[in-house]
Amino acid sequence: MVIYTVKAYTGKRHLAGTTSLIYIQLRGTEAESEEQNLNPIKGFWQGSEREFKIHCEASLGELIAVKLHSKPLMGLLHNRWFCDKILINTPEGDEILFPCYCWLDCKERLVLRPAKASLVFQDTNPIAQRQRMRQLKEQQKLFGFVGSTLIQVGWRVYAKGTPQVIDCDTPLTLPAEVQFSYTKETEFYSSAGKQLAALMLTGLANSRKSWESIHQLEAILCERVKTIEYCQEHWDEDEFFGYQFLNGLNPMMIQRCSTLPENFPVTDDMVKDTLRGSSLEQEMEKGNIFLSDYEMLDGLVGNVVSGRQQYLTAPLVLLYCNPHGMMLPIAIQLRQQPSKDNPIFLPTDSKADWILAKIFVRNAEFGVHEVNFHLLRTHLLAEVFTVATLRNLPSPHPLYKLLFPHMRYTLQINIMARKQLISKDGAISKYAGVGGKSLEKLLKRATASLTYSTLCLPDNISERGLETVPQYYYRDDGMKLWDIINKLVAAFLSLYYQHDEHVQKDTELQRWISEIFTNGFLGRDSSGIPSSFQTLKELIKFVTMVIFTASAQHAAVNSGQYDFGGWMPNYPTALRKPPPKEKGQTTEDAILETLPDVGTTVNGMAVLKLLSKDSADHYPLGHFPENLHDEEVPCKLIGDFQKDLRELSDLIEKRNKTLELPYTYLNPKNVDNSVAI
Ligand code: FE2
Numbered sequence: 001m002v003i004y005t006v007k008a009y010t011g012k013r014h015l016a017g018t019t020s021l022i023y024i025q026l027r028g029t030e031a032e033s034e035e036q037n038l039n040p041i042k043g044f045w046q047g048s049e050r051e052f053k054i055h056c057e058a059s060l061g062e063l064i065a066v067k068l069h070s071k072p073l074m075g076l077l078h079n080r081w082f083c084d085k086i087l088i089n090t091p092e093g094d095e096i097l098f099p100c101y102c103w104l105d106c107k108e109r110l111v112l113r114p115a116k117a118s119l120v121f122q123d124t125n126p127i128a129q130r131q132r133m134r135q136l137k138e139q140q141k142l143f144g145f146v147g148s149t150l151i152q153v154g155w156r157v158y159a160k161g162t163p164q165v166i167d168c169d170t171p172l173t174l175p176a177e178v179q180f181s182y183t184k185e186t187e188f189y190s191s192a193g194k195q196l197a198a199l200m201l202t203g204l205a206n207s208r209k210s211w212e213s214i215h216q217l218e219a220i221l222c223e224r225v226k227t228i229e230y231c232q233e234h235w236d237e238d239e240f241f242g243y244q245f246l247n248g249l250n251p252m253m254i255q256r257c258s259t260l261p262e263n264f265p266v267t268d269d270m271v272k273d274t275l276r277g278s279s280l281e282q283e284m285e286k287g288n289i290f291l292s293d294y295e296m297l298d299g300l301v302g303n304v305v306s307g308r309q310q311y312l313t314a315p316l317v318l319l320y321c322n323p324h325g326m327m328l329p330i331a332i333q334l335r336q337q338p339s340k341d342n343p344i345f346l347p348t349d350s351k352a353d354w355i356l357a358k359i360f361v362r363n364a365e366f367g368v369h370e371v372n373f374h375l376l377r378t379h380l381l382a383e384v385f386t387v388a389t390l391r392n393l394p395s396p397h398p399l400y401k402l403l404f405p406h407m408r409y410t411l412q413i414n415i416m417a418r419k420q421l422i423s424k425d426g427a428i429s430k431y432a433g434v435g436g437k438s439l440e441k442l443l444k445r446a447t448a449s450l451t452y453s454t455l456c457l458p459d460n461i462s463e464r465g466l467e468t469v470p471q472y473y474y475r476d477d478g479m480k481l482w483d484i485i486n487k488l489v490a491a492f493l494s495l496y497y498q499h500d501e502h503v504q505k506d507t508e509l510q511r512w513i514s515e516i517f518t519n520g521f522l523g524r525d526s527s528g529i530p531s532s533f534q535t536l537k538e539l540i541k542f543v544t545m546v547i548f549t550a551s552a553q554h555a556a557v558n559s560g561q562y563d564f565g566g567w568m569p570n571y572p573t574a575l576r577k578p579p580p581k582e583k584g585q586t587t588e589d590a591i592l593e594t595l596p597d598v599g600t601t602v603n604g605m606a607v608l609k610l611l612s613k614d615s616a617d618h619y620p621l622g623h624f625p626e627n628l629h630d631e632e633v634p635c636k637l638i639g640d641f642q643k644d645l646r647e648l649s650d651l652i653e654k655r656n657k658t659l660e661l662p663y664t665y666l667n668p669k670n671v672d673n674s675v676a677i
Helices: 126-142 182-202 214-220 226-234 238-247 268-275 280-286 351-392 398-407 410-420 427-431 437-448 457-463 473-496 500-504 507-520 536-558 561-565 588-594 598-612 632-656
Strands: 002-010 021-028 036-038 049-056 063-071 081-089 095-104 109-112 289-293 316-321 327-333
Touching: 002 021, 021 049, 021 081, 036 049, 063 081, 063 095, 063 126, 095 109, 109 126, 126 351, 214 598, 226 238, 226 561, 238 327, 238 351, 238 473, 268 280, 268 316, 268 327, 280 289, 327 351, 351 398, 351 410, 351 437, 351 507, 351 536, 351 588, 398 473, 398 536, 427 598, 457 473, 473 536, 473 632, 500 536, 561 598
Parallel strands: none
Antiparallel strands: 002 049, 002 081, 021 036, 021 063, 063 109, 081 095, 289 316, 316 327
């Protein structure tokens, strides 16, 4: 007779405990144990750890699986159980972890695999192989419903020419494990409710009036954090306008300019004062001239907000990095085609002309930032990676384990965004100039522009010629984070893929990347996204990009939405007047008539605030609440990863003490593991 000691860990989440009967059966390479009822009297309470003994006639061999089964107490009383993990001490003296992190409902069965990771061709035991295939089939069924029938699908075309999405209309039809936790759900809706109530109380939410002065906006700033106050004080200054191209909400647009675009005929005469005697050509040669081109918005028609037409522009902005390292705008053309009624605005124009030109640029920023850099390049891509992972990688796959923390809440937040932000009645459609029909067009254009290199920070920085630009903290912190993630990914994957042939013959991995290429990047070879992997090096780079996108990149473009957008003139969601056709006509009143009305302003602010808010149930990069590994080396690699992140955090905090406006968004402490808001 031999004894197996079983420890069962009930999760700490809301209602994780159960009074249902839980049965367990151990499956080994040699035999399986009897199904044993785990003592029902004490129940499995939230956060509890309980120990049991399982007696077997002889050793079961190498443990392959643990089967869990739930039945109602006395045939009647049942409630589901959230099991975190099962830990088993074998008669041979081994301790084997079986991660679970799933709900077990009444009359359901769960089969858990050991934490030790394995590739499909390493899982050689026939029982283990069958179990692996069965698990994948079940995963795929979980992500596809037609009516009440489960089918093996999972992807859905959201709009032709954009990445496919999870085939679910409501978070309620998602498997419980990937839904928001109770804490996150209640907190999210309570914040949204409070925002709405506050808006109604102010009586401003439905006001169609223009602001009487910019100062009037001070009264509605409910939270005065440092960056918002900074925006309020400096929003109309060139230095801050230029700073935001590097370290604002969207540090992704600016690029070095070595030749002026033909449709942007800036002359030396126009910029001679700013360049202090130097010429554009000379400064371009020195690498001091930069461009931000919003061509992607060209020809898009503005939305109708509260019954009123709004106006979009597709500006070109020329910037100069001066000898003090300040990035300064030196010319702005608001529409793409040069003409007499499309003047090039200059800092030497009247103050009102120049400010209004910059306001149109900031509104263009709203469109490209929210739709391209935030929605598409972080949220929708993270969803693509999540769906492909859940459909193609079973839990013993090392890549599944590596990516698991980076998928948390992504499916639910994206379903909610599709319903409540970008749907016909959503906030973007209601309050943004880029909403309505133009939104889908912009999303399609943005998808067509997606390339692998723009998603990989080192390549992206070098393509944009920004390697040596001073005071580019997004780049400095981001590159360090990229390297730290890359180090973990390389060391972790090298443990399992010892040769390139291992990569080539991993059929699960090849299906994973094939779905990403086909469903996410629409099979576009020109995107540069691989459709298969031939080498470990290719795989390491791609997985680094996946984790960087879901964590760091999302933090960089998401977390500052209220910081930079809370002061509306710095990030107007919609503009009510067309761009000026000639200089010298703009007045302060014209600016106020162009900016969003009172109602659009406060509603826009409320949405930005909600989307910038951290949940109590969030985990910074490297903090992995689920215990998925029990092998020595992976555990050490995670420890090293956490140490690297702490050191980077210290470095960033030290640097930030020297800055007038600290750059905090890529401090690992402020970066979530996943796209969760
Ligand atoms: Fe977000």
